[in-house]
Amino acid sequence: MNDTNTANTPEMPGTSDIRRVRKGDLDHVIDLDARVTGQAKPDYWRDIFERYATRRLDERFFLIAQSGDQTGDHPILGYIVGEVRGWEFGSEPCGWIFAFSVEPDTRQQGVGEHLFQAMSAAFKSAGIGTMRTMVARQNQLHMAFFRSEGMVAGPYIQLEMEIDD
Numbered sequence: 001m002n003d004t005n006t007a008n009t010p011e012m013p014g015t016s017d018i019r020r021v022r023k024g025d026l027d028h029v030i031d032l033d034a035r036v037t038g039q040a041k042p043d044y045w046r047d048i049f050e051r052y053a054t055r056r057l058d059e060r061f062f063l064i065a066q067s068g069d070q071t072g073d074h075p076i077l078g079y080i081v082g083e084v085r086g087w088e089f090g091s092e093p094c095g096w097i098f099a100f101s102v103e104p105d106t107r108q109q110g111v112g113e114h115l116f117q118a119m120s121a122a123f124k125s126a127g128i129g130t131m132r133t134m135v136a137r138q139n140q141l142h143m144a145f146f147r148s149e150g151m152v153a154g155p156y157i158q159l160e161m162e163i164d165d
């Protein structure tokens with residue numbers, strides 16, 4: 001990104017901008033994730049903040065959509081976290097999105113799309129031409145969203161097995 005604090009995206013209704021996360025946002029991110037997933041993970045998010053918001057910022061992007069109303073219940077409308085990963089699984093460096101959520105009250109108003117576009121622009125400015133994420137096959141919302149943004153099935157498949165005791 002050209003600026004370390006802002007992402008170059010169009011203005012969106014009800015929000016002032018998309019920008020990099022700040023320490024003061026962390027409790028709101030933890031709260032949003034807890035309400036959406038039903039599980040509070042403060043230690044996980046503090047670790048994510050340390051790893052993705054304080055170091056190697058040219059290839060790690062932890063962005064938030066900030067509400068235009070900073071005095072309301074939800075000053076954060078959503079977040080997205082991604083990073084450039086290189087040479088894993090024999091892959092050329094590409095951008096991975098691995099955390100993404102929008103405030104339930106403000107969904108289907110374009111906030112997710114703006115966060116996605118901001119991440120895409122950030123990866124592009126890092127010299128990256130491909131971005132990836134992983135979704136559960138049966139999750140129609142995730143499929144609908146990422147497909148609507150232009151994502152399609154990639155060249156890799158996930159393999160897994162249970163490890164016996």
Ligand SMILES: CC(C)(COP(=O)(O)OP(=O)(O)OC[C@H]1O[C@@H](n2cnc3c(N)ncnc32)[C@H](O)[C@@H]1OP(=O)(O)O)[C@@H](O)C(=O)NCCC(=O)NCCS
Nearest residue numbers: 099100101102107108109110111112113114142144145148
């Ligand atoms: C997935 C998510 C981030 C989308 O955010 P959003 O702000 O509602 O998305 P947008 O308003 O930008 O929608 C963009 C497009 O996605 C698709 N989409 C979004 N929500 C949809 C829904 N409920 N049903 C069908 N399509 C949907 C539509 O094509 C939409 O374009 P349109 O408005 O022109 O029809 C949001 O629903 C969310 O936070 N879900 C819970 C957390 C989660 O699942 N995170 C993602 C994986 S980690």
